Amino acid sequence: MVQATDLNGIIPAVIVPMGEDFTMDIPAFRRYLEWVISQGPVGLAVNVDTGEGPYLTADERAEVIRTAREVAAGRCLIVAGVGGPGTAQATANARAARDAGADALLVFPTPAFLNDPLDPAIMRDYHQAIAEASGLPLIVFQLGPIFGGINYPPNALAEVLKIPAVIGLKDASFDAQIFVQTRDVVRAADHHITLLTGNDNFLLESFVLGATGGLLGYGAVGVGLLVDMLGAVARDDFDAAVGMQPRVQGYCDYIYGQPIGDYRARCKLALTQMGLLEADQIYVRPPYKSLTGPEELVAARQAVAEAGLLATAAV
Helix, strand or coil: CCCCCCCCEEEEECCCCECCCCCECHHHHHHHHHHHHHCCCCEEEECCCCCCHHHCCHHHHHHHHHHHHHHHCCCCEEEEEECCCCHHHHHHHHHHHHHHCCCEEEECCCHHHHCCCCCHHHHHHHHHHHHHHHCCCEEEEEECHHHCCECCCHHHHHHHCCCCCEEEEEEECCCHHHHHHHHHHHHCCCCCCEEEECCHHHHHHHHHCCCCEEEECCHHHHHHHHHHHHHHHHCCCHHHHHHHHHHHHHHHHHHCCCCHHHHHHHHHHHHHHCCCCCHHHECCCCCCCCCCCHHHHHHHHHHHHHCCCCCCCCC
16 A cells, blocks of 8 residues: 655756766765755755756656655655656666656556547556556556646546545646646546646646645745745745745746746756856757857846845855
8 A cells, every 4th residue: 555645845956067077976966955945845846848858868867866865865755757658668767767766656647648538447457457566555647738747637537546546646736727626627536636736837826726735846946935935824824925925926937938948948047046056057959959158147147136036055
């Protein structure tokens, strides 16, 4: 029986520093993770899109998990992103993540879920196979089409939530109406499932509408802001939460500016302005483009300053 894991809180999807040759800078990664953990998250999400997991080798993904586990040293959970495209590859990746030290798995949608209409058994069997292969708790991942995913039909989502190993659902639909629909399916499940927002475009609203945690790419740079905002909502201190909104969402709107796929590179640029990365650690793996131009640097510095996060590492 899978043990229930408390997912209430912020789980930042962390970046991986890389040099100009696109190799991982593990010492810089360790220093960065120590800062993230100091902000009070309940977990770290590794090998997901923000951390360029789909573009890492199998050995690199294992190294990322091992490093995160060593740095965390039990202070927070390690959630690893896994997926297919086929069930055989997904289960192999799940076992590898478990062996490297993951505490739970975030299961990415597979192209088979794009079948229209989606047979609920396809989605259920895929997640069930991953659960059985790994023996780890699962977080179902609803990933909006803008990121290459799918917003699940309610009947398919309800079916997969019957799996005992499923303890959480991350909604990254980037659509408030779909989020509310998903929330209602989660609330109707036959066992407790934590609703995690992945909607960086309406953070406060998703907390107020029922998310009790967040697994967010924005958390790679704004984890402290998110911890404070979610804490205010949990205390029913809505005046404080609303008061934070311009600062929190304004910074997020920079990170997720157009084109949205450049958000990883913007995160790394912002971290240089926060004193957490050096200028030679900001590269992202192709086909995405690294942002190194002076205009990007100016925009990053302005966004960090307006969020009150300059020299964060020193603080």
